[in-house]
Amino acid sequence: MSADTADRHGTDELSGRRALVTGGTRGIGRAIVDRLTRAGATVAYSARTAPQSGHATELFVQADIGTTAGVETVSQHVHDRLGGVDILVHTVGADGDQHVPLLHQTDDIWQLVMDVNVFAAARLDRALVPGMVERGTGSVVHVSSLSRSMPNPNRVPYGAAKAALSHYSKGLAAEVAPLGVRVNSVTPGFTESSWGRSFVRALADRAGTGYDEARTQLMADIGIPLGRPVRPEEVAELVVFLVSDRASAIVGAEHVVDGGSKPTV
Ligand SMILES: NC(=O)c1ccc[n+]([C@@H]2O[C@H](COP(=O)([O-])OP(=O)(O)OC[C@H]3O[C@@H](n4cnc5c(N)ncnc54)[C@H](OP(=O)(O)O)[C@@H]3O)[C@@H](O)[C@H]2O)c1
Secondary structure, three states, X not given: OOHHHHHOOXXXXXXXXXXXXXXXXXXXHHHHXXXXXXXXXXXXXXXXOOOOOXXXXXXXXXXXXXXXXXXXXXXXXXXXXHOXXXXXXXXXXXOOOOOOOHHHOOHHHHXXXXXXXXXXXXXHHHHHHHHHHHHOOEEEEEEOOHHHOOOOHHHHHHHHXXXXXXXXXXXXXXXXXXXXXEEEEEEEOOEOOHHHHHHHHHHHHHHOOOHHHHHHHHHHHHOOOOOOOEOHHHHHHHHHHHHOHHHOOOOOOEEEEOOOOOOOO
16 A cells, blocks of 8 residues: 555544554554554554664553553553543454464463453453543454454464454444444454564475465465455555544444455355
C-alpha cells in the first residue's frame, strides 16, 4: 500500500484520537502504530523489549501483556499519559511450541497461548473499554489468525486460543455496540512480519535450504492465490479503516486479509 493510497482518505482522519497498540515494536503492530500515527492519532504502544532506535519512545510502555501485572502496567500508563483511549488494537499473539504432538503440549504451553492471545485482550478491554463506554464512543480491534478456523496439527493450542479470541471479540461487540463502542477482529494469513520471517528461517534451517526456497515451499503449502505473503502494512491499512468513522456501521465482524488463502466461504 503506497503512502499515496493511504493519504487519499486524509492524513488526519484520526486527529484528536488516542490509541493503544499492543505489540507495537515490530511486525504487524509496528505497521499499525505507524499508520495510526500517519492518520493523526496519538499512539501509545507496548512490548516486552524496547523499540529499535529511530522509533519515538515517549509513549512506549514495556510490559509482558500475557500477565495480569503487565496489563495493569500498560493500562495505567495509558490512563496516566493519555487519560484513556479511543482506539485499542490488541495485536500481540503467542504461538506456543510448534512441532510438539498435541498429547505432549504441556499446561505451560496451553497457559501461555491462552494468556497472551485471549486473557490479555479480555483484561485490557476490561481496563480500557469502560472509559469508551462512558464517553459513548470508541473502537477496538483484536488481531486473530486464519489458524482459528483452519486447524493445523502443529499449532492446535494457538488455533484454539485464536478461536476463543474471535468468539470473545464477537461477544464483546454485541455487548458494547449499543453503548457506542465498535469491536471487530482482523484475521491475517501468512504475513511477512518479523515473526513470519523467523518462521521461514526456521523452516529453511530444518530443510537445509535457503530462505527463498523455504518461503516458496511455504507459500505452495499454504496456497496463496495472490502469489505472495501479506505485508504488515496491508494489515495496518485494514485496521485503520476499521477504527475510522468510514467503518461506522461495521460491528462484530471478522475481516480476513490473507491474499485469498482461506479456501472456504
Ligand atoms: N505473521 C503472520 O503470518 C501472522 C498470521 C496470522 C496472525 N498473526 C497474528 O498477528 C499478530 C502479530 O504478529 P506478528 O507477525 O506481527 O508478530 P511479530 O513480528 O513477532 O511482532 C510481535 C510484537 O508483539 C510483541 N510481543 C510479543 N509477545 C509479547 C508479550 N507477551 N507481551 C508484550 N508484547 C509482546 C513483540 O515485542 P517483544 O517480543 O519485545 O515483546 C512485537 O512487538 C499476532 O497476534 C499473530 O498471532 C500473524
